[in-house]
Amino acid sequence: MLKLRVTWPNAGHALLPESGADVRLVAGGTPLPLVSKSPGVREFDIPSGTTRVVLKATFTASFGAVGSVGAMSHPVLQVEQPYDVVAGGTALDAVNIPAFVKSHPLVDTKVMANVNGAALVQIRTEFVNITPFWMAYAAFASEYTTDHQPGDPELVALGYTGGKPLIWFATVPAACAAPPSPRVGCLVFFRPKSYAYTRVDDPHHDMFGLNRYLLKPVDDPHADVWRRDVFRPDPSDGNRPYVWLRAGFEDALSRSGKPVMILHPWPSDSDFGAAIGASLPALAGGALRLLWAEQRLGKNRGAIQLGRLGVAGYSAGGLSMWAALASNRQRVSEVYAFDARGAPSSAGAAIQWFNSRNDTVLRMTGGYQLTANEGIRISIEKLARGPVSRVTATPPNRKAYDAGSNPLWDHVITAYPHLRGRVDFWHQFAVFGGYIAVPGPFAVTFLQRFLQDSLF
Missing domain, CATH: 2.60.40 (Immunoglobulin-like)
Structure with missing residues (x-):
């Protein structure tokens, strides 16, 4: 027996x-x-x-x-x-x-x-699928289902049973269904602080802040101000300009064609828990394994495993991004810093990480961090004694926000031309904007360009 x-x-x-x-x-x-x-x-x-x-x-x-x-x-x-x-x-x-x-x-x-x-x-059982619960509990979930288009990447809400953060989100594009290699890439995105929560059935769950990053703008002049691709007056806030425009991560990921999933560890307030520690690669691998088990990626493929690992952060989320990089410098291969706080204090470590291997990629956008980002780029290229395509800092300086420099930026501030020189508005452009990009809901955003130019 x-x-x-x-x-x-x-x-x-x-x-x-x-x-x-x-x-x-x-x-x-x-x-x-x-x-x-x-x-x-x-x-x-x-x-x-x-x-x-x-x-x-x-x-x-x-x-x-x-x-x-x-x-x-x-x-x-x-x-x-x-x-x-x-x-x-x-x-x-x-x-x-x-x-x-x-x-x-x-x-x-x-x-x-x-x-x-x-x-x-x-x-x-470290990760489980909690999508039905999240979509039932979270405010603004219906907005996501309305504006999420057929063919867009699939969104899966994951519950982590081993600690914090309790909730993670995986964005899985069609390119991951049959990846050319068993090694599937993962980009972990750290957002600024969120609301505090303690459980899956928390009454405070809100999807608005997730929609802001995932969904692309709606090409409808009558759409709500936060669904558009231009700063608009917000009647609910004294007609001040509404600046949390959609960043279009799903669309950028899909159009890049890269077999990469984006993971969003969902912080409680600003606590990212284990996501910023040395266990991040194992956690990303665990999420990947669950998605493979559910055949949401690597369909009818064997030996699926975590490939290149990247970290990204926006605004105050940059503090967590730099911490995650410091904990995993031998494993992280790509860093996307969207006007990320902590750039000046992390500059030395970022340069050291970048120069530690020849497969590292560093992309930076700036508003508040223009000077710090450009300093990092210049330092890397001085050490290399010439241009290095794997590192970019954009926009390179304040002049990039001048009239006529970028048609997408000109479009975004159509209703508020007097705000052209405001750094806090540049800060918003840093996460949803793009290089010299044609305006519209399908503008080539910074993220799409970074992914297209990546080694994922």
Whole structure:
């Protein structure tokens, strides 16, 4: 008789309640009886003569009513892995699954050390899919579903069961469905501080700040001010110019054609938790593994793994971006600093990182950080004794915001030409703008250009 122990990490987390863990071992279409059960552990005996078993596991999270949203239950992770019983009934051999050209990406199987006729299976539950919960709880979710277009990258809300941040978002473009290489790139974006939250079913969840980065502008003169691509009067704020224009990350990623997913760790206030530490590559790899397991990328491809890793940050999110780079300088290959705070104090470390390898890429945009960014670029090129295409600082100086220098900037301030020289408005342009770009909702943004010129 072969003994099998099934375990999973972070059992008892709100997203992995014991009551929602349905873990079964099926032989000949019939579930085998449980030998023992405890939080995060299930044990089975496989009778002699059994030739094949199938592990089936479904983890379901449940929350009570939140405001106008009623009680909800949704599966957050599901796996199925068949095994051949081999070696005279003393071992398990995981059967390859065609969709993965291997065994299930979320199931690790090994022989238990020092135990005869026993096997251990661990189900990887560090990340789970919480998209239905997020879309039900978050304000402005309906705006996202309205303006998200067919063919745009897919948005998946991920729950991290191992700590903070609890919520992450993955933006997965069509180019990741069948990547040319098993190594899929990942760009981790650090935004400025957000609202504080403590749980998935938090009544304060708000998608407005996510829409601002992901969605592209709407080409409709009657659209809400924040959905347009020009600064407009905001009637709700004394007709002052509304400046949080959409940055179009989804559109930029899709049109770049790069097999790269963008991860947005969702901070509670300004706390990015483990996202800025040395575990970032493992976390990005875990998110990638879940998305592959759900066939949202690497469809019918084998050996999918994390490829090049990049970090990006805007405004105060730059402080977290530079911290993430410092924690992972040997693993990070691309940095996109969108007028990122901390550039002056991080200049030396950024230059040292850039020069440590010949595959690093550094792209910087500026408003407040024009001087610091240009200083970093000049220092790198002085050390190289010539131009280096892998580093850019744009705009290069204040003159780039003068009339006639960039038609996209001229378009953005159409209604407020007197604000042309305002650095706080340049600061906004740094995240949604572009090089010498033609105006319109399909303008080539800084992010699209960075991705097109990247080594992803």
